[in-house]
Amino acid sequence: MSNPRQRTIIKVFRKYSNSLGPDALDLLEQILDVHEIAEEDIESSIEALAKEYNKQDDASMKVSIEVLQRVYESLQEQGQGADTEVERIDPESHLYFVDAFEMPSWHWSVERGTFERAQNLPTMSGSAESRVSSVRDRLNVIKQCVLRNEHFAPSTLPSRDRDRLVTLRSTKQLLGRAGERFLLLGMLTRSKEGKLCLEDADGSVELDFSTLDEPGDGFFTEGSFALVEGEYTVDATLQIIAVGQPPCESRYTARSIYGHIDFLGKGSTSLLEDNTLSAKVREDLPDLHFFFLSDVWLDHPRTLPGLRKMFDNCVENDFVPKVLVMCGNFTSRSISNGNARDIQRYQENFDTLADLISSYPRITRTTHFVFVPGPMDVALNSTLPRRPILSSFVTRLKTKIPNVHFGTNPCRIKFFDQEIVVFRDDSMSKMLRNVVGVGVKPDVSSDDLKRFLVQSILDQAHLSPLTINIQPVLSDYDHSLRLYPLPTALVLADKYDKYKITYTGCHVFNPGSFVGSSFVFSTYKPAEMNSEECVLDADSDE
Numbered sequence: 214m215s216n217p218r219q220r221t222i223i224k225v226f227r228k229y230s231n232s233l234g235p236d237a238l239d240l241l242e243q244i245l246d247v248h249e250i251a252e253e254d255i256e257s258s259i260e261a262l263a264k265e266y267n268k269q270d271d272a273s274m275k276v277s278i279e280v281l282q283r284v285y286e287s288l289q290e291q292g293q294g295a296d297t298e299v300e301r302i303d304p305e306s307h308l309y310f311v312d313a314f315e316m317p318s319w320h321w322s323v324e325r326g327t328f329e330r331a332q333n334l335p336t337m338s339g340s341a342e343s344r345v346s347s348v349r350d351r352l353n354v355i356k357q358c359v360l361r362n363e364h365f366a367p368s369t370l371p372s373r374d375r376d377r378l379v380t381l382r383s384t385k386q387l388l389g390r391a392g393e394r395f396l397l398l399g400m401l402t403r404s405k406e407g408k409l410c411l412e413d414a415d416g417s418v419e420l421d422f423s424t425l426d427e428p429g430d431g432f433f434t435e436g437s438f439a440l441v442e443g444e445y446t447v448d449a450t451l452q453i454i455a456v457g458q459p460p461c462e463s464r465y466t467a468r469s470i471y472g473h474i475d476f477l478g479k480g481s482t483s484l485l486e487d488n489t490l491s492a493k494v495r496e497d498l499p500d501l502h503f504f505f506l507s508d509v510w511l512d513h514p515r516t517l518p519g520l521r522k523m524f525d526n527c528v529e530n531d532f533v534p535k536v537l538v539m540c541g542n543f544t545s546r547s548i549s550n551g552n553a554r555d556i557q558r559y560q561e562n563f564d565t566l567a568d569l570i571s572s573y574p575r576i577t578r579t580t581h582f583v584f585v586p587g588p589m590d591v592a593l594n595s596t597l598p599r600r601p602i603l604s605s606f607v608t609r610l611k612t613k614i615p616n617v618h619f620g621t622n623p624c625r626i627k628f629f630d631q632e633i634v635v636f637r638d639d640s641m642s643k644m645l646r647n648v649v650g651v652g653v654k655p656d657v658s659s660d661d662l663k664r665f666l667v668q669s670i671l672d673q674a675h676l677s678p679l680t681i682n683i684q685p686v687l688s689d690y691d692h693s694l695r696l697y698p699l700p701t702a703l704v705l706a707d708k709y710d711k712y713k714i715t716y717t718g719c720h721v722f723n724p725g726s727f728v729g730s731s732f733v734f735s736t737y738k739p740a741e742m743n744s745e746e747c748v749l750d751a752d753s754d755e
Contacts, residue, residue: 313598335689429457467698511562541587
């Protein structure tokens, strides 16, 4: 029988879906003996080794002696070089703008228990197989987070808490077991008869919400995944007792396991490197800011004066942003069915904006401008992810502004160790329209709705947790909507009221519509990983 120290080692590596052979176990015990690790520090020491092991490209589920030895030697070298002097950083060399169509595609491999790079070249049309695999990937990403959660992950050590662990079941385990209670994880969908069902990789079961008083926090929409507890009946339905969102996994936890995977295509970094870069940003760039604007209606008579006022304040107060993101809609009314004059006016508005920005040489020299299309803007496609604004409309912007980027919707900004996702959609109204089951908790406030929206999108690890008949998505590019690992910040640009909420370490904010009774936008400070609302009085000359 294994001793307590061995059980601790096995428990830690099992947490990361790894198994240990006798040789690997002996090596780990030798490492503990060499460094005379105290009993109370064994778990944290092994945890550090397990995290670094799983960041290696050639890491396997069964721990390899060679890889483990290499990780151990690398950690020793890092410890010896920790006191080396840190050079001052250049923000330009650590700033990347990530196009949704250029992000590498990573699929979850059930056999290997990790992500694998997709081999097939993606297409705009997709295929029946890619539509199925995109949904299956969403389920597998959420499921592996659930199974790692402390309420679901079994411990190898005897514990009084063991009896309180929850066991996740599959729909195939329901057959012939009427009267028993089950906990299932699956997608909320409609059957051919229009009845609400829960579907997982093995099948589906019809849901009966008649006995449920109220759901858990969040929005439960058709196409979202839910943890459902209920009693299986002789009518082959699941009588719901409780329903909740799957638990969200922090960015730190996900990066500690999958830090070796380059999800953005801009190079992967280890947690140690992330911590070093984060410290550099705090020390060297405490006053650096990003600006985020939404609903910049260029056809509105007050928009350009508002932008001029904002630029004047930036120059006068020496508060020039490093990045300025403008999200659509860039028109206050749709021009999809407009005439030739509407199209011409749309282009002229962008030309006027280019002239305005170029009249501030200090800003155009140092600031990166990012334009993200909204639902009513003219792009090549209307499905998610959306292509950038058609280049024929923004020729003057490209000519007059040296650092201009026409982003997809969504797009991402990688800045040192931080990842900022920018998404322009009317998410609140779309989610509320498609709530299923017993609906939203009664008597919820506006603040509750904002919290539910943020929680639902982050718990679902996806920007659009809806079925494709509600929100069409290019299946080969569904990974660009994935929120795993959680980003550092998420900009949910929405026509709904502005807000900011930090959930599971991810800072989420909506800058609100730029034009209103005043001019409103948000500033994000990377050094603090926090945003602030900025308001310019429309009637003041200050």
